[in-house]
Amino acid sequence: MAARLRGRPAHAPGPTFLSYTPNGKKLVTVGLNGALRVFQHGYDGEPATIDVNTEEHLAVAAANDWFLVGTEDGSVTKYSLVTNQMEEMLVRCTLPVRDIALSPDGAWAAVSSDEVEVKVVNTQDMTQVLYLREHRRPAKNVSFDATGSTIAVSCTDGIVYMYSISSQTPQLLKRIDGLIKTTETESDTNTRVSWHVDGRAFAAPTATRDFQVVARSDWSHQKAFKGGxxxxxxxxxWSPNGALLVTAGADKSLVLWETKTQSILKSFDDVQNVILEMAWHPTENVxxxxxxxxxxFIREDFVPGVHAKLLKIVLQPAPFNNDPLSDISGNAQRPMTNGLKPGTHASENDYIDSLLDDAMSEDGADFIEDDDGAGYAEEPNRHGKRVANTIEGRQAKRPVQQAIWQPKIHESFQPGSTPWKGNRRYLCLNLTGFVWTVDQETHHTVTVEFYDRQEHRDFHFTDPHMYDKACLNEKGALFSCPPSTRHPAVLHYRPHETxxxxxxxxxxxxAGEQVTSMSLSDSCIVATTSAGYVRVYSLFGLPLKIYRQKSMPAxxxxxWRDYVMTVGNGSIGGDGRTRLLYTIDNVKRDESCQSEDVLPLPEDVELKSVFFSDNGDPCIYDTAGVLLILHHWRTPGQAKWVPLLDTKTLERLAGGKKEESYWPIAVANNKFHCIILKGGEEYPYFPRPLLSDFDFSIPVSASTAGEEDDKETTHQKTLEEQYVRACLQHSLHMDLLENTNATHAQRQEVPTLEREVDKVLLQLLATECREGEEHGMKALEIATLMKDRTGKMLEAAGKIASRFHRDVLGDKIMQLAERRLVGLVSDDDV
Known part of the structure; x- marks a missing residue:
């Protein structure tokens, strides 16, 4: 869906700057007025305000519990995020502060001002100060690398100075000329060096309005982001995993790039003013x-549509011209086992580690890491003691390898619910009706509406618990809320009639346990929780069962009725992602139909919804737009997921004229019911969209949209799909009759389904007879597949053969009919 854009007048008109805390819980902004703003992530209410005596704040940098603010008068002040009070004056400059950068561990702050020297101050002990003085002009921007041992100083003379602060006396590593443009300290033009998260490279804006990547090992220019x-x-x-880049320009432009290809994914045209500072949320698409x-401005769902998955992949390498680490890219679709590619030995990974180590300095000699703690990387400090090769013994951090092999866990979700958009969201959408809630800051208001208003009345209530999940069916409505300081997690069931x-x-x-997902059937209530439990209740609140789910997190x-299907994260596959496992239990009979079976999702495809059809068959819908139903699921070990519909092959999408996706609602009356989402939307929104339905179309063969001139081929492919679908529906219905107390109407439906199968086979038989005598064997095979035992369908098949003058075929079909009537052979023997 379109990015959620929320503009907030945080400060007086003028330059405004921001910084996220590393844990992403808070966002701090500063501007020209005498107020500092602290925004709580995910909270739409007013931010906390810290009133200060200073004005014209020009820089901010935040840690988890405190933040630093630089001002026009040259002071850098530390404020607590716990008490929202000033803690201390950290350092003072004689001229305006222009930029502040924190080391990754928050121990050191680099401060640039209109003075020539850059001060590097210990944030816990202001008496410890390092001075960077090798540059000749004032610095506009400063930035730490991922280890905290190197600082890039971007000066107004158009030169980037690289300083090593591994020892007590900072050392100039390199002067990089021709990368950034000359500018003034008060200019809106950005010259800050942005270190890529893999640690091997950095990038900076150039005078030609490109974003140039530079290798750290030899300072060579690599690939560039151009033309944006x-x-x-x-x-x-950069995005937190380095897979994406976002840049803003003085022309009021905002551009999203893919790192690997340096291609523009989207240019945003709704920017009204010049952007001065940007920050990704550490974990979310914000x-x-x-x-x-x-x-x-806080843009939720910033990365649109299918590109959002790029934020969830593992750490990506910087875009080099000939990248030796390209094989470990999360985009490279190669199977891995325990972090090693097939055929890869430990020595090869050691070689990759050495590449990372060598990239840490110009010659690699000053950045040896004491990986085994033997002390060989230590050097004397001013007192003659040996300390690690970092600032005052602070160990340089190298999180690269850990981030590369971090597995991807499928997040829990509530089927049928949508995320917040503005102050509204849907808690439930199905064929019975829909439940939606409005955030009123101090409470929520919940509305439940039904499609059949003659059967049920809509209702509306004030929600002090702030429910975040809901289920709705013909018998009642179920709600749940997360725990808070006022109450634990709550399950609330409200029947429609009593x-x-x-x-x-x-x-x-x-205490401490919360609902991760829940469901409601005609006979029970099911909730999976953060503690790994599956809790089953009757409709009247009686706890029936509680057990720990094998595959976690849920x-x-x-x-559906007494059947419960749970899905959870299983073992890690070769691609570093967890495999989803599903279990189907009958809670009334205390039986398992399927236990910890794998949910068959292709690579880079995620589960979007799970539900039961109106006939009680499990269904799933994935992010690739494929609807699947579970066949033979009541027989342990026999279940198979069969595709009912691939929405990407719908005729309405032929030719690429429409860009739309589909929000799954239900499978009922042999149709897929959904909501059509236009453009890049991912979720339905208000006003409530209309429901649409599509006939099933099993992807038996390639799309026939471009074969209008070959009507015979198109017709035959259509009949083949109809046959497979009719057989599936017949088989699902027979499973239902064999395992439930079937009604008389359900048993009467069996002959109808058999006739549907035979009707399609007769049409296929006619097609083969029309093709010629050489298709006779296939035509006879089709005749043997008929389900009719009375002989009427085989008699009709013989008449079709006679009509096309296929006498030999007609004789064999008549022999088959006679033998079947006397029960001499079965279909498998023919």
Missing amino acids: HRGDITAAT LSYTNNNGEL WTSRTDWRTHLP VACAS
């Missing part, structure tokens, strides 16, 4: 930025 801006670049930042008009005075019930989960659940 018509004005100078004013802000740039980009925040401030501009030169005192405004803060003949007693008590109309609903609530139950509280143990992802989703669904239920």
